[in-house]
Amino acid sequence: MATIHPYLNFMGNTEEVFNFYKSVFGGEFVNVTRFSDMPGMAANLPEAEKNQIMHIALPINKDVMLMGTDALESQGHKAVNGTAISLAITPDSKEDGERLFNALSAGGSVEVPYDKAPWGAWFGMFNDKYGIKWMVNFDEK
Known part of the structure; x- marks a missing residue:
């Protein structure tokens, strides 16, 4: 059976959000990749976006990983919180x-x-x- 992992998008505060979730669930991040870690991609980004989170992953238990990213305005991305998912x-x-x-x-x-x-x-x-x-x-x- 496939496993589904929630993947959340935020507008520049993913690191803050995931540190909060880490304080609740415990554990350690298994991955923290910033846009600056991707040289080809980072070269085309404004300085303010280079340190934002490209990918972060926090294990909740052995089967579930909570993951996320910062949506980049310079790339036309927009994260909108709402009622479409819980x-x-x-x-x-x-x-x-x-x-x-x-x-x-x-x-x-x-x-x-x-x-x-x-x-x-x-x-x-x-x-x-x-x-x-x-x-x-x-x-x-």
Whole structure:
């Protein structure tokens, strides 16, 4: 079976965002590549974009890698946060779900507080402080 890894695009603050996610999930980056690491590409970029993140990867567990990049305005790229996608987390316990919910939602906006849901799971939904929509769902069954 194929594995799907979320790949997030940001407008120049990918490093800040991923350091925040690292503080929540722990672990170490397995890759941090800047546009300046790609000589052919960097030569055509404005100085302000050369140090931005071309690719970053943070393992969440043995099966899931959270990855990202900075969208380059000089290349016509634009990252728009919105409601087209949500990242769903299935924690190992109710308590772990509460910890992840509280840590990731800090500074963001909570849409549904982490609480017992009608389908029997512990669930919460929020936008983190970087505009990414998350759902936490722990099913006790």
